[in-house]
Amino acid sequence: MSSPDPHAAKPDADGGGRVVLDASGIQRATTRIAHEILERNPGAEDMCLVAIVRGGQPVAELIAAQLAELAGRAVPLGALDITLYRDDVVARGVRPMPRPTRMPFSVEGKRVVLVDDVMFTGRTVRAAMDAVLDFGRPGAIQVAVLVDRGHRELPIKVDFVGKNIPTSRAERVVLRARPDGELEVAVV
């Protein structure tokens, strides 16, 4: 998504909007994604997960946990902040704060699976691809998202999706933490 902050999983007391994926739905979705990733990348060989900060991080952690169980090995997990790669020129307003990026492994020749919470216009993933390519030359880049809400503006495809949710442009789709700590995806 083009602005990281609104999609970060954060406690949202009021809630609001309609919940399209509750905690157990998220669990099932990430489990299925993990299976699909393993099918495409047998044995999780030469593979790594790169979460797009911040929305992709909780999703990537769930997937990583599943992969570790299924593949019997830990899959390297990185966090990539794309604030400085955004393509939207900030005409007015405060510059967003870049968050830490942690890529404690080489992407050279690896299969990189980018993970985000919501796929919308595709610009966030495109920025993430630019960033990953600045870290080296991966063997392949695949994209996993928890929710695909449509309205693509760039030719970016999703390899692994948890749920497809049709939305109108004006709506927002957020991954958030409930007061009890459980994650949910809502359309507001």
Next chain:
Amino acid sequence: MKHLLGIEGMTRAEIERVLETSEAMLEISQREIKRVPTLRGRTVINVFLESSTRTRVSFEIAAKRLSADAINVTRAGSSLSKAETLADMARNLAAMSADVLVVRDSVAGVPHMLAERVSVPVVNAGDGCHEHPTQALLDAFTLRQSLGSLEGRVISIVGDISHSRVARSDIHCFTKLGAEVRVAGPPTMMPAGIEVLGVKPCFSLEQALAGADVIVMLRIQQERLDGALFPSVREYSRTFGLTQRTLALAKPEAIVLHPGPINRGVEIASDVADAEPSRILEQVTNGVAVRMAVLYLLTGGQT
């Protein structure tokens, strides 16, 4: 924050914002491809009316790591042979369609006066004896790396305080971040009314360094040691030079900063400059990160 003209006009929150942004910028400088496309298509003009290689290069690198174009404008002739009015200078710079102006001059107030006459953000890269805000910010950033918070820390700045823009900016920055700041130097180099900035003037190294967490050594200009303000280099280094012996006056874990370039053997002994307490090289690395942060934050278009 439209311009960065001095630390004096900054709030603590604004300082913290720059320091936090610098963290991300530092990480970029540690990658193999030290570049992000954030300021692609933007132009940074370095207006260095007082010559300086180090600071100018640092700003150039910062601009290029953000994918901006960096252009250098200097002025031939001595600093006092000004034929061009500030209004003319501003007009000429505007015609070059800069997105940011980085300005250094040997006279105080020039970045401020230009900022009143141009419509783009202005960064003060050092104006006379007045301020050098990016130096103070990178100093604070470097200290936080080693010390965490500066709250309650004792920081001693030693040298020709009256002619030091680094001292003034450091004083503003460190006091706003909660440190206790002392300034030390010979009386001839201590400016009138310095206490008004919230610092304690000391006239001996012993007084200044006792219990200090941080020692900032300022560069002594040779010209000033030709008898007018101080009798000789030898006497200065004997009374105010930082050596292993005088370093021991401070806390055991004290760290040492120096804005550079260092005069080995004058204000700082070689074996101190190269020893563990010194963060002089980190300052240089952090300098690029802090300047990247400043360029990033000022080009956001915020008012």
Next chain:
Amino acid sequence: MTRTRIQGARILDPLSGRDEIGVLDVVDDRIESVGRESAAVPDEVIEASGLWLAPGFVDLHAHLREPGQEYKEDIETGTRAAAAGGYTTVCCMANTDPVNDTPAVTEYIQRRARESGAVRVRVIAAATQGLRGEIMSEMAGLAGAGAVAFSDDGSVIMNAAVMRRVLEYARGIGRPVIAHCEDLNLRGSGVVHEGAHATCCGLPGSPAEAETSMVARDHELARLTGAHLHVAHVSAVRSVELIREAKAAGVRVTAEVTPHHLALTDETVRTFDTNFKMAPPLRSARDREALREGLADGTIDCVATDHAPHALYEKDVEFTAAPFGVVGFETALSIALELVREERMTPLELVDRLATRPARLLGIPGGTLEPGAPADLVLVEPERIWKVESTRLTSRSKNSSFLGRELRGRALRTWVGGRLVFELGEESAR
């Protein structure tokens, strides 16, 4: 014979002590009667109730820049600006180009003043040749050509022996020496007052002692020689104290203060605006207070503008590179009136400092409303509010410390020898 009657004004004449609402008749170029209404029928009557009528102001210290620097100001534009400020006599300093150290230049200035001057111009000639502070100028010749005083203002007589001889010689000629008291060595590269504000700005400062040490020195020399020493543009509290002591001890010393020193302090340099750069510099609030007190109690004898025009392109540069000085004719009255509003001085005392004492200490006509005196007059509206804008200033140069400020008090009309040389236009009636 033309008779003009000004009636209903508050007539202020320090010399006679007159402070009353009344009538004043001008016949041709002289004041004919003051106070009681003459029986003769006037040709013109000016209704002036609510206004003050005073002798036209006398400025002891101004730079008219002619000959040589007419791009900044010349005698015509400078005197028109003076008239707009209520001045009817202006004394111009010698740091022109060429320096006024010969009778030829003195005569040139006086001729140009007769041709183009709106008000009376008196010449202050150089005390030393070329203002170099080494060899005395030909004071007798200069006095003969019309010089009313001698001064090296624009420069400083650093050598005490030279200053001693200058004072001695000038005493013999019967003219005062106007001293710009500033030790250039102590000043060094200082461009502002040495203090907390200079420290914060990183601008080099000049301590008050650069002035006070010279004031003390010149007092000693004045005492030694018995000459009349006039201290120019006093700026420091200690200088005021020294002058008070010297006067009490019988030394022939007089002193002046500029309007900008009465109004402003060194806090203004934080803006780096070069219209706050002058020599001596603006000093601390404590100094300003002492100057206001000193003018009120008469230790400082008069207000003198030190009107120092500079072209915009000369001032719009880095602070240290800009020339020292600001214009002052048109704003002097408004600033000086503040002391009356603060009840430190009466209107009569104010007029004394602006007109009467300056004329008396130079020994020139002016500063009086007695019958028979030249009709040099100013009509003042003390509460008139006006905004100082560069487009509205009459002087050729616009380097004023008060640009953009709203001031109170203005000269409405100024007469020199009965001739109206200034009238406030209607477009300024805001």
